[in-house]
Amino acid sequence: MIGFVVNPVSGNGRGLKVWHEIKNILNEKDINYVESFTNRAGSGVACTMDLIKKYEPNIIVAVGGDGTVHEVINGIYQAEIKNKVHFGFIPSGSGNDYARGVKLPRHHLKALEVILNSTQRKSIDLLKIDNKVAVCSIGAGLDGKIAQITNEAKYKKWLNGLRLGGLAYVISLFRVLFSFRTSDIALTIDGEVKQLKNVWFIAVSNLPYYGGGMIINPNANENDEKAEVCIVSNINRLQLLTLFPLVYLGKHAKHKAVSFFAGENIEYEPNHYLTTQADGETIIVNKYKIEVLPQHITVVK
């Protein structure tokens, strides 16, 4: 049996349209499935856990955007069944960083074909922070703030409807840039400590993309049992603006303000609270401690 967790409001309402199309095909093909609709932000976790408990599906599919991917993966994680239920994805949002990262089709009908016909499976790592997990990235500082105000902004919905969700992050950058305060950070990666001054953000990745297509950690690999870390520090606002377009091309590596690291256990202590995003969703963090969970979830490819 396949369980579908559908976010009807993803992609500014595209989620519901996509689901109706998918459902018709499932009915025509006489596929055994169950569905559950998210009814508010965050409810995808409980929807997933309920489906697993009641129906014991072998595949759980998120129908939505990266936020829905995040919630369903957390539902599977909290159900403590590890690789027993396989994860599938049908995109109906606009960011699609997960689909890009694991090289899944971005068209919903092609994605459905993969779920119904593919026998390929891949075990991938997850990133754990507090009692939550992320599949794409966890970012703190400027990117956390940008994700927060983007998720609250009306223009995200309009732009999502036009399939220009990535542009919403650019608008938000200009909104937060001038009031944002950088921080000093003590960073520990696998026991090695580094002191960093004037940090704009710290992005810890399992997959290369975030923010609707920025290639923030080009070397991130979902099953190398490591997280890639990109830090931007010691740069003024104008220089940051010139760096920003390079991230869309993954060409920021040579810039003097950019440092990369990799490891299994990443911990940082900032000198003030950093707004944090996990897979683009704002999360409240008690401890800035990120751990790689090696090959913790099996995805349909």
Ligand SMILES: Nc1ncnc2c1ncn2[C@@H]1O[C@H](COP(=O)(O)OP(=O)(O)OP(=O)(O)O)[C@@H](O)[C@H]1O
């Ligand atoms: N019924 C609902 N009403 C309001 N918000 C919801 C509902 N269901 C889910 N959400 C929230 O909608 C937000 C956005 O979902 P999602 O990321 O899947 O779509 P998107 O923003 O259109 O896509 P993307 O993140 O790929 O741009 C998530 O924070 C999710 O918790």
